[in-house]
Amino acid sequence: MEIEETLLPGVGIRYEMATRAGRAIVIVVERDGGVQVGTYSADDPDQALECIVLDADEALAIGELLGAARMSQRFADLSREVPGLESARLPVTPESPYGGRSLGDTHARTRTGCSVVAIVRGDEVISSPGPAEPLHVGDTLVAIGTERGLRTLAALIENGWTEEVRALCAGPA
Amino acid sequence: MHSLTLLFVELGAIFAGLAVLSWAANRLGISAIPLYLVAGVFFGTGGLVPLDAALPFVSIGSEIGVLLLLLTLGLEFTASELVQSLRRHRRSGIVDFVLNFLPGLGAGLLLRLPFVVAVALGGVTWISSSGLIARLLGDLGRLANRETPSVLSVLVLEDIAMALFLPVLLVMLSGGGPLQALGGAALAMGAVGLALYAARHAGHRIARILSTKNDELALFWLLGATLLVAGATEALGASAAVGAFLVGIAVPTEVADRARVLLSPLRDLFAAVFFVSFGLSTDPAQIWPVLGVALALAVVTTLTKVATGWHAARRDGVQFNGRLRAGTALVARGEFSIVIAGLAATAGSDDIKPIATAYVLVLAVAGPILARYSDSIAGRIRPSGRPRRART
Incomplete structure (x- = not known):
């Protein structure tokens, strides 16, 4: 899994990831905490489509939703590694x-x-x-x-x- | 008493006029900058109404407007963004300079302007409007596009290049030789480095001063520091604008966002005054003769900017449509072209004003429109339609 991180000067950070299932996902985290999530157009491989615009608090809620679930999973993994x-x-x-x-x-x-x-x-x-x-x-x-x-x-x-x-x-x- | 009445009436009329223009620009979906310029041109010198009582306020206000434009520009980006842009897009920056500076310089020489003024005109055609373009990319929903990092990188490099260009220009305008100009550039580079260093290592102290809950206090600190540094750089023979830019860079990222929010109403106010003031001192009678040249220059530098964006986006592995989007996005010129022309004018080269005004009028309007229809243009010039899918 590889997440490519690019700075967007004056805007924030852009993350791009190709999922194993073969889709590309692009996430722009703006400086004020706002987030745009999109994927690429089939006709134009560089144009982000279906951008979902999240406000800072919405992005945080979703991030925690994903993060909290991952957290306990991560500790489970960790305890599996150390007998x-x-x-x-x-x-x-x-x-x-x-x-x-x-x-x-x-x-x-x-x-x-x-x-x-x-x-x-x-x-x-x-x-x-x-x-x-x-x-x-x-x-x-x-x-x-x-x-x-x-x-x-x-x-x-x-x-x-x-x-x-x-x-x-x-x-x- | 009478003069005070006149002052208020004139200022009131100016701001009411700006309100109408801003509304109109919003409705038309274009930048308000060209409208402010036109409004200025039609009043003042050679215009309909001279607006004498408001002139002292407008001229001081416009100086502050330049400082605030540069200060907020410095607040826009961080040291790491600059470093990454330099690493990844240094060549795009050089291409940008060569392709867009030289046409302006050439046009200036063809118009038989003095060499320094031609150099200033090169600056006018070189620097894109980061304010217009950043807003444009957001409005068009292109922030997540793959070509956008290259566009923003070119803008950052232009901004930092301007911090070096302005002192050089100023030294040349005041009659300094190439050696002194080089000294000015070296000094500016050192100062930019120092500001970046300060942001990195004394950043937490600056942050602590500015992170007071009291908005008023933070605003006064910012303005005080900016004006003091601007005064100091002006005294050293560099431009006050460069000093303001350095303050902007030195403010660390954590508080830069808040500083931008605090400053943006002030900046909008004084920047508008600056554009009006620039227009006020431009004689409309002088614009007509240079209109053809300005148009030709606009066409040429539109093509060269598209080529610049094309090149930068290609380095990031972007395909045909995206490259054209990057190129057309960069076409808009605006506030900084006027800042450069204004500097040249204050140093006594008024002949740059008409052509710079006409040039920015054209490209501040045409640039965003071109960017908006970039994809349909791409469809036209590439009738085969679908771009090759050469994904990396």
Whole structure:
């Protein structure tokens, strides 16, 4: 797969890609965030046809639609490449003690060895969140780690740092 | 008291007139620049009404208009766009210069204009109107076309070339020899480099100053910096316009968009004043004798611009129709041709005004029309219709 990127001075960036199915797709991302998506005419290989014009917010919504779906897929691919590494999507439920607190408060890394690599909030994805990133009820944490670590992390997010969760950490695998 | 009344009435009449012209241009789907020029020509020197009271405002306003045109031009593109254009389309830029500068120079010499004025006329025929063309490409829905990067690259190269050309021209106009002109060019090149360097390395500081939420504050910073630098470059013997252009380049991309939005109403206002002022000081009686030459020059440089666009698009692997679209898109001349002619005129070479006015009148109108019907022209001159499908 090859995406050709050309600068359009004063306008933005133009991306061109030939899909495996044999169609050419051209995307112009304008500086103000507006996007035009088109394909080429059969008679004139250089003329973009059927241009769909998207405003910045529309383009963002579609980008996130494509991006969020790809995100979990990418982590699945990643965990397939490294033996023993798994990924999980963990919801922050209303019962969770961490709703309204920061990611750092969970001490997820120290306690379970898992990394929270992204937070999905509505149609927004916060990738590589820092410890200060606040968690809200309804967020979904995307985490990678060992299977056991992830199980512990799920319990930790759900119940807090309770005796049971501590036992999960220390107990047999 | 009486003079103040007269000033307001004249200025009011000018702006009301501009409003009507802008409306008419919009309805006709053409650029308003030629209409502003014509309006100017028919008033003022040798025209219907002299407009004496408004003249001081108009002449200062027109100077500011030039600065704002160049400032927003500098804001248009970034260092990386310039570098990529240079890398990919350096040859197109040279072809552009040779094909479009020489006809103007030749015509100037044939008209027995002084050599420097002929050089200025070369500049008039060389530089396409990036304002007209950028809007045209958007209106015609051609931004995603494969020939568009080559068109925009040629425009960027012209813009940067103008930053070198203006100081050279100015040095020559003030009677400097070729060595001094070369010095002016070197100085300008250094200054452009410095501005690009500043944008890259001190960009975040400039960005911080300009990223204040307060629009008024950001506007004052921009205008203050522009006028100060413009004054400094003028004092150094380069054109103030070049200084404004450098400020535009130095403003980093993150805030350039906001700066453009802030400045665009001001630019539209003062640029219109500039076109009117240029027309005002042009005597209509002088236009008729040069009309034939201007037309001939327009025809020749239309063909040479089409050849330029054709060449640039071919380098990007574009086929017949696309090449013709690229060529015809570049034909429009406008604001910068007038800026160059205006510079030559302020340096005391008024003879360039009539021909530059007539020339821009023709091509600012004909260029966009030609671009619009490019595909049907392509169908005519290539009756076999379908272009060969030689996709890469």
